[in-house]
Amino acid sequence: MNGSISVKSKKGEGSEFTVEVTLRKADRRELERADLNVVPHELSVLIIDDDPDACRHASIVLEEVGVTSETCLSGDEALELIKLSHARRHEFNLILVDLKMPGQDGIEVTKRIRGLIGDDAAIVILTAYSWNDIEEKAVSAGVDGFMSKPLSASGLLNEYRRALLKKKLRPSAEPGAELSGRRVLVAEDVMINARIMLKILGMKNIAADHAENGRLAANKFAASEPGYYDAILMDVRMPVMDGLEAARAIRALERPDSRTVPIIAMTANAFDEDVQMSLQAGMNAHLTKPVEPELLYKTLSELIKQRPVKI
Numbered sequence: 001m002n003g004s005i006s007v008k009s010k011k012g013e014g015s016e017f018t019v020e021v022t023l024r025k026a027d028r029r030e031l032e033r034a035d036l037n038v039v040p041h042e043l044s045v046l047i048i049d050d051d052p053d054a055c056r057h058a059s060i061v062l063e064e065v066g067v068t069s070e071t072c073l074s075g076d077e078a079l080e081l082i083k084l085s086h087a088r089r090h091e092f093n094l095i096l097v098d099l100k101m102p103g104q105d106g107i108e109v110t111k112r113i114r115g116l117i118g119d120d121a122a123i124v125i126l127t128a129y130s131w132n133d134i135e136e137k138a139v140s141a142g143v144d145g146f147m148s149k150p151l152s153a154s155g156l157l158n159e160y161r162r163a164l165l166k167k168k169l170r171p172s173a174e175p176g177a178e179l180s181g182r183r184v185l186v187a188e189d190v191m192i193n194a195r196i197m198l199k200i201l202g203m204k205n206i207a208a209d210h211a212e213n214g215r216l217a218a219n220k221f222a223a224s225e226p227g228y229y230d231a232i233l234m235d236v237r238m239p240v241m242d243g244l245e246a247a248r249a250i251r252a253l254e255r256p257d258s259r260t261v262p263i264i265a266m267t268a269n270a271f272d273e274d275v276q277m278s279l280q281a282g283m284n285a286h287l288t289k290p291v292e293p294e295l296l297y298k299t300l301s302e303l304i305k306q307r308p309v310k311i
Helices: 029-033 052-063 075-088 106-117 135-141 153-169 191-202 214-223 243-251 272-280 293-306
Strands: 004-010 014-020 044-048 068-072 094-098 122-127 145-148 183-187 207-211 231-235 263-267 285-288
Touching: 044 052, 044 075, 052 068, 052 153, 068 075, 075 094, 075 106, 075 272, 075 285, 094 106, 094 153, 106 122, 106 135, 122 153, 145 153, 183 191, 183 214, 191 207, 207 214, 214 231, 214 243, 231 243, 231 293, 243 263, 243 272, 263 272, 263 293, 272 285, 285 293
Parallel strands: 044 068, 044 094, 094 122, 122 145, 183 207, 183 231, 231 263, 263 285
Antiparallel strands: 004 014
16 A cells, blocks of 8 residues: 554563555545444344354453343344344344354345345444455345454444444435324223223324224224225233234135234233244234334334235
8 A cells, every 4th residue: 555564662661553554535524414323332232153152252342332232143043033023123233143154154144134124233244254255245135344253342333333324325215104094903902001002093193993802803804894904903912812813813814905914912921932922823013011102103104114005
């Protein structure tokens, strides 16, 4: 680069290294406009690496700067965890993926993650090797950045900022579906909970019908015209027929919208097994009571947007 490196060193006192190189002036206008304030304790990070020691090291490094992280030792394990977190709408901000893993490498895992959650999370490849030969393929798979092992907290936060900047400079994603004028079926056996939910929906001008148990909800949906309901909010624990049975009954109906109507579990049951049962019953998301209104609106908007357009 037509530069120079010099060193001054004195025994017992230390060394001073000087690097001189001519660089072009950086264009910082886009960077200054982007809101890239990263608060470590607000980050949720997933580390995917088949080496348990590497996972532990990364977790410790991140913990020292206040970053919460979870670890997985394989792509399949990570995909299951991401699927559950996505159903809860508790997304990971940043996912670190080891490049060389047995079975599925980091690029293949990234492809599958993007298939599950789209482009929201930043995905960074970790590797002890050069990534020049695979960079183009990795970026095409959805990778946002690369980092050399061993991991450093400052390097990670800088790479995360760079990934955020890239996302901000891309064309904006299409907004979620407009909620005003939509119609939702609410299955809830506790009347006070039902009234609160109807009021929350009414604040966004969403029309709502109420069913007091799962059987009534399934019957109401079956008796409606195809496309009449834009979504179903399903309490899980109800008499006569619980929410899981009701969701399965709706999905089994022979009508064009039975497979596509978004069904959202609304429950106090928050364990991974509960989320898995909701997904296995055919539900699209699993929100824990008491549900935050903004999270509910966001979930409805996203799921209704993904639904095929009515003809």
